[in-house]
Amino acid sequence: MENRKIKWGIVGLGNIARQFASDLLLIENAELTAVASRDFSKAEQFGGKFNALRMYNSYDLLFEDPEVEIVYIATPHNSHAELSIKAMENGKHVLCEKPMALSYNDAERMVEASKKHNTFFMEAFWTRFIPSVQDVLHKINNGAIGNVNYIKADFAFHGSEIENKRLFDKELGGGALFDIGVYPLFLSYIVLGNPKQILASAIKHKNNIDLQTSMILQYESAQSVLHASIVSDSDMKAVIAGTEGRIELNAPWFVADGYSLFKNEEKEAVFTLPTLGKGYSHEIIECQNCILNNQIESEFWSHQNCLDLSGIMEEVKNQIELPF
Structure with missing residues (x-):
């Protein structure tokens, strides 16, 4: 397995992204290449704090950055599916914050995009790796x-x-x-x-x-x-x-x-x-190992695992009649 730096992008720069980025700094062969927020001043502030090489005011610009290999998606739940799929259509690997989607149908679309574009995809269930x-x-x-x-x-x-x-x-x-x-x-x-x-x-x-x-x-x-x-x-x-x-x-x-x-x-x-750092570090290491091994899914939290959990969530959602 090669041991080069994996270049990360982060979209959605809230509290979880801050914790994730601080753990990313602990990983020797990880680099924060780019961050994106619709509020550019937020991107500048975040990027400056965590040593990002580039800051964008648009998610699309980050997805189009040729150097970014994997994107961590930490936006609100309702945008996870569309942003993950768009990133994969741009050839990026994706680590998407949980829950991966608000519907099972969207979860299936995300896994299909990973297979279609031969890109690594994982729901960011950090607890699985601690x-x-x-x-x-x-x-x-x-x-x-x-x-x-x-x-x-x-x-x-x-x-x-x-x-x-x-x-x-x-x-x-x-x-x-x-x-x-x-x-x-x-x-x-x-x-x-x-x-x-x-x-x-x-x-x-x-x-x-x-x-x-x-x-x-x-x-x-x-x-x-x-x-x-x-x-x-x-x-x-x-x-x-x-x-x-x-x-x-x-x-x-x-x-x-x-x-x-x-x-x-x-x-x-x-x-x-x-845990190492806050604990996000363990899922970061897993993502990087999968990318270096040319895997599109993790054996510890596989596409099927992601879909199974999404299916359980869907059943609970329907029983308690949530409006999503």
Whole structure:
């Protein structure tokens, strides 16, 4: 495998993009080649802070930049599909922030574009690549807690309509499910796969987005009890329980710095596995390895994985009657 610098572009320069860019600086063979915002002063400020070589006031100009190899898309949810597809049509690899799309149909179009243009595409599920989650999956697959029959996971915080306008904006795909509910659904999926049945219930905002959503995923011999809220907080630990023990991921579990293993109700072992930087670094390394190996998808978070999760999201969306 060659070891050259991979040249990145970033579109959408909000809070997640800032965290991502700071992690990008930690990766030796990564270069921030270009950033784009419709507000050029924002592009200048962001680019200056993170040593970008070029700043653009248009996403199209970044997609047309011949030096940019892979684009990280961190715009609001409602634009993910169109921007990802446009980037791939321009021959760019794409890492698209989750959720990859607001509909399963759009998710399918994104994967089709990757195959058609022979470009790498991945949904930016950073949690899949952090050391603690990698290690937990390895333990579960090796039978450390027997057969998994119960998962409890939530993601909840108290958002303010004034400070977190995007979260409450129906046009931008706001609400609990698409912003944070995707995380507990993801955990259930990577451990247990596609459920046989989904039960979902939500409390809605006056504009019809979900403020909080609870979900039960039913499997052959397991259940996952999951919750997402933008109007209340929780301890944000995750529990994965099996016939021979349980694992508790440290809070906040989606970027856990370790976990505990319990047997017979006793804490048997504690594992500490900190992330590099904020934790986005691990998915960045995966993207770069795939590009250097000429892969259009990751074996750890494949096109099919992305589509499966999007399908689960679609079912919950339909049950709680979201307007997207």
